[in-house]
Each structure stands twice: as structure tokens, then as C-alpha cells.
Amino acid sequence: MADKTIDVFNPSSEHEASTSIEKESVMGFEDQPEMVIEVEAFGKLEEMGGSMAATIGEEAVVGVEDEAYEIKSWLMAERKKLDAVSIVGIPGLGKTTLARKLYYDDSVLTSDLTDKDLSEELYQCLKGKRYLIVLDDIWDIRVWNDLKGSFLDDNKGSRILFTTRTKDGAFHAQLNSRPHLLRFLNENESWDLLKEKIFHKESCSTMLMEVGKQIARKCAGLPLAIVVVAGLLAKKEKTKEWWERVTESVSSHMVNDRKQYMDTLALSYHHLRNHLQPCFLYFGAFPEDYEIPVWKLIWLWVAEGFIKKHGEESLEDVAVDSLNDLIERSLIIVANKRSDGGVKSCRIHDMLHDLCLRKAEEEGFLQRIRGYEQVSSSSSWRRLCIHSHLLRR
Ligand SMILES: Nc1ncnc2c1ncn2[C@@H]1O[C@H](COP(=O)(O)OP(=O)(O)OP(=O)(O)O)[C@@H](O)[C@H]1O
Ligand SMILES: [Mg+2]
Known part of the structure; x- marks a missing residue:
């Protein structure tokens, strides 16, 4: 049985989850x-x-x-x-x-x-x-x-x-x-996007060029796949051997096969450092398309014990660094910024939200309850997520 029930979406303090129209x-x-x-x-x-x-x-x-x-x-x-x-x-x-x-x-x-x-x-x-x-x-x-x-x-x-x-x-x-x-990106555009996300203004070494282009090609012109794979490549060592391993793991039929698409996006999740994995999975607890206030997310992460103190840094600062890490990997999108440039609210793309829920359920991390019939005493989830609109029915 779940040892926690989460209701992090108090409609009185924040706007309710959008339905089919995001904006x-x-x-x-x-x-x-x-x-x-x-x-x-x-x-x-x-x-x-x-x-x-x-x-x-x-x-x-x-x-x-x-x-x-x-x-x-x-x-x-x-x-x-x-x-x-x-x-x-x-x-x-x-x-x-x-x-x-x-x-x-x-x-x-x-x-x-x-x-x-x-x-x-x-x-x-x-x-x-x-x-x-x-x-x-x-x-x-x-x-x-x-x-x-x-x-x-x-x-x-x-x-x-x-x-x-x-x-x-x-x-x-x-x-x-x-x-x-809308058309798919062509090979050159895919490579330009991959390169830009990894190196920003710097250039790519000739050693990585060929294998980089191969990765871009395998992403089949899908920008979401390109930016997520780029986020992974940007965070790890830039060696030919590692990039070749990534090339092999990127699925070739993402356009027609949602599972392959998901598996490619999941590569980034699998290479997250330990504490970032639960931080990422936690986004599955929020409704789709929900604009998440950063203060709320950070408090929840800290309360859950995902964030560990690091040197002189406060828990809050470590949590902000973790969020920025997920943003740099293109796993999370900045929705709104504060006047000082910090992130005020964020959101997650639908496909990545699905990935969170799928991994969270696989790993017994969290189950989202979609109806009362789903609440079962035999389940072994560590968290149950019940959105408030369900409770008000
Ligand atoms: N032309 C582009 N150049 C650079 N990045 C892009 C481009 N198009 C999309 N992206 C990246 O891919 C991500 C997904 O794109 P977007 O949200 O526009 O897709 P979508 O078609 O609206 O998907 P959905 O059907 O799920 O709403 C974006 O967050 C952005 O990072
Ligand atoms: Mg969209």
C-alpha cells in the first residue's frame, strides 16, 4: 500500500490544470x-x-x-x-x-x-x-x-x-x-540543432563530427528527440566511444513507433545522476501541461528527501541547481522567469510527462490515480497521486 498520498495542486493557490487548451x-x-x-x-x-x-x-x-x-x-x-x-x-x-x-x-x-x-x-x-x-x-x-x-x-x-x-x-x-x-527537420537542420544544443557557440571537433551527424540523422528530424539526446551528450564526456554508444541506442523508427520514441527520450533519464532521477519522476505527479511554480517544486523535493546538502550550499540552492540541470538537458522547459533571471515556473513536455509516469509506475515510485476503481489495497506504490478534480467529483 502506498505510504504517501500527494495532493500538491491546491486550486485556491494556483490556477487549475489546463485541459485541452494550453494557452x-x-x-x-x-x-x-x-x-x-x-x-x-x-x-x-x-x-x-x-x-x-x-x-x-x-x-x-x-x-x-x-x-x-x-x-x-x-x-x-x-x-x-x-x-x-x-x-x-x-x-x-x-x-x-x-x-x-x-x-x-x-x-x-x-x-x-x-x-x-x-x-x-x-x-x-x-x-x-x-x-x-x-x-x-x-x-x-x-x-x-x-x-x-x-x-x-x-x-x-x-x-x-x-x-x-x-x-x-x-x-x-x-x-x-x-x-x-509541419515538416520534419532535414539532416542539416537536425545536425545544426544538435550541435547548437551541445556546443552553443563553440565548434564541434572533427573527431566527433561524423558520429554526431549520424546521431542527428537517427533522430529522424524530430526536434524533441534531438534536443533531449543533445542534452545527454552535452552533460557527458565528449568522446567518440561514448557518442558511438549513444548512436547505437537511439532508435531508428521513432516517427512511427511511440515506444521507440519513448525509449530514445528515456536514454537521458537513465543517465541522470542518482538524486536527479526521483526529481525528474516527480514531475509525473503534476497534471499534464501544468505550469509548476518553482518554489513549490523545490519544497516538495526537499520534503521528499531527494535533495542532499552539498558543502556550504543550502538545500534550496542544491534544488535550484538540480532543476537547472534538468532544464539544460531539455527534460524540463522554463515557463516563466523572474526579473533577476531565475526560473519562476516550469513545465514538462507531454511526451516526457508520459515518460515520467511510465518510469514512475515501473519503479513503484508513484502511481497516478485516474479513478476510484484504481485504488487498490494490494498495490505497492510508494506514492499515490490523486488530483483534486477527482476528489471534487
Ligand atoms: N524548430 C525547432 N528548433 C529548435 N528546437 C525545437 C524546434 N521545434 C521544437 N523544438 C524543441 O522541441 C521541443 C518540443 O517542441 P514542441 O513543444 O513545439 O512540439 P509540439 O509539436 O508542440 O508537440 P506536442 O504535440 O506534444 O504539443 C521544444 O520544447 C523545443 O525544445
Ligand atoms: Mg505543442
Whole structure:
């Protein structure tokens, strides 16, 4: 039986987990700067604009210029009628990255919209304006059906940009959107991204070049796989022998085989130092797409005993170093920064969240309870994770 039950998500102190829409953004075009809004569905955004933009500025985005140009041209086209496009692709292909690049484009201005009654406030804000809405990670048509009444078409050239994993024609017909199939990175772009993540501005030695390109090739143009493998390579000794071992472990059929994709991402987990493994698995306790306040994460890690004192450093500082280590490995994403540059909140990509849950269950570290029927007295989990929305049913 579990010896702990975790409920770390007190909805009164933080916004609740988002459901299918991670973020909705309403953007004004430059020629109408009065239309300057940003929205997060089902919760409030804290000081989102500036700090998020800074985070994006630091991230190297590779190989999407052509796609960004194409979609931007479509967004800025003369057509007056309200129009929609969806960026479509498999998990980790870079849909959100591309949408965010467009969102933070200089020709777009943003600010917060925080009212609880989202559709009503949207309606009021959009009336008479030319706007751009970005809906990230749409998979449930009901979400769109709930909101679409707010998006007026008063022939001002407004646009809606979706990102979604689904290619299903009927789904796109309901969204009334033109699907834009995001392409995979080519070999050169993959190598550029891998190199950038490992060496930053430094150059790669000729000894590692060939094997590095081979690793990049095996990642099959999938940016998420590339940055995670790069995170692993960056943290270990840069020898040909080690890189060759990694080449052998990277699966070749990630695009069509989710297990192989997961196994490749898991390479990074398997090479984490001992105390970082439980720190990483603990992200499985948070709901998907949840923006995790760093102070809360650190307190939980310390309370769990994952963090050990190191020399003169306080437990809190060791915990911050551990988080930074996971971020440098591209296992965790910075969501928001503080004004002094420290990480204020973070999140984890869906695929890596799945990996946490899978490993956590395999290792008896944590079980996430999805329904009362799952609670069994015979299980041997060390932690049970019950999200508060389940308790309120
Ligand atoms: N063009 C790119 N250049 C550099 N890094 C990228 C690029 N595209 C994606 N990435 C990296 O890959 C990670 C996953 O990308 P992203 O979250 O955009 O994928 P996604 O297609 O939205 O996945 P999902 O379907 O799970 O939402 C990002 O956090 C980023 O680190
Ligand atoms: Mg996404």
C-alpha cells in the first residue's frame, strides 16, 4: 500500500490544470495596436508577456523560417474574411514552438486578458477589431465549440491559428481550418540543432563530427528527440566511444513507433545522476501541461528527501541547481522567469510527462490515480497521486 498520498495542486493557490487548451492568445496586428490581449484558458497568466518572450529569445529555433514565412504571409494576407489554419504534426515536431515564434513576432502585440468568463470577455474584446487567436494543442472539438461563438467575423481580416496532432479531415472540417502539415527537420537542420544544443557557440571537433551527424540523422528530424539526446551528450564526456554508444541506442523508427520514441527520450533519464532521477519522476505527479511554480517544486523535493546538502550550499540552492540541470538537458522547459533571471515556473513536455509516469509506475515510485476503481489495497506504490478534480467529483 502506498505510504504517501500527494495532493500538491491546491486550486485556491494556483490556477487549475489546463485541459485541452494550453494557452489561447489573442493578438493584435501592428496596424491596429489597440487590439492587444493575451488569454490563458481556465486560469490567469502571471506577468506572462515579457518574461515568456525573453525565454523564447534564448532558445535556438532551427529550420522553421520557411514554415513561419508561409504562415505569416497567410496571416497577413489581404483577405477580409475570418480564416483559420492548423499547424499539424506528431508530438514533439515543433508545432507549439512555431506557433510561439509567430506569436512573439514583432508585428504582433500582446497583453493579458484575465476575466473568468472567457468567452464573454473574448467577445467583448474582439468586437469591431482585427485579431489573431492562437489555440495551442486542440484535440477535443468540444473546446472549440464552446469558444467559437466569441470569434466574430466582421470582415476585418482576422485569423485563427490552431496547433493540433490530429490529421483527421473531419476534425479540420469542423474547425473550418486549412491544415498545414509541419515538416520534419532535414539532416542539416537536425545536425545544426544538435550541435547548437551541445556546443552553443563553440565548434564541434572533427573527431566527433561524423558520429554526431549520424546521431542527428537517427533522430529522424524530430526536434524533441534531438534536443533531449543533445542534452545527454552535452552533460557527458565528449568522446567518440561514448557518442558511438549513444548512436547505437537511439532508435531508428521513432516517427512511427511511440515506444521507440519513448525509449530514445528515456536514454537521458537513465543517465541522470542518482538524486536527479526521483526529481525528474516527480514531475509525473503534476497534471499534464501544468505550469509548476518553482518554489513549490523545490519544497516538495526537499520534503521528499531527494535533495542532499552539498558543502556550504543550502538545500534550496542544491534544488535550484538540480532543476537547472534538468532544464539544460531539455527534460524540463522554463515557463516563466523572474526579473533577476531565475526560473519562476516550469513545465514538462507531454511526451516526457508520459515518460515520467511510465518510469514512475515501473519503479513503484508513484502511481497516478485516474479513478476510484484504481485504488487498490494490494498495490505497492510508494506514492499515490490523486488530483483534486477527482476528489471534487
Ligand atoms: N524548430 C525547432 N528548433 C529548435 N528546437 C525545437 C524546434 N521545434 C521544437 N523544438 C524543441 O522541441 C521541443 C518540443 O517542441 P514542441 O513543444 O513545439 O512540439 P509540439 O509539436 O508542440 O508537440 P506536442 O504535440 O506534444 O504539443 C521544444 O520544447 C523545443 O525544445
Ligand atoms: Mg505543442
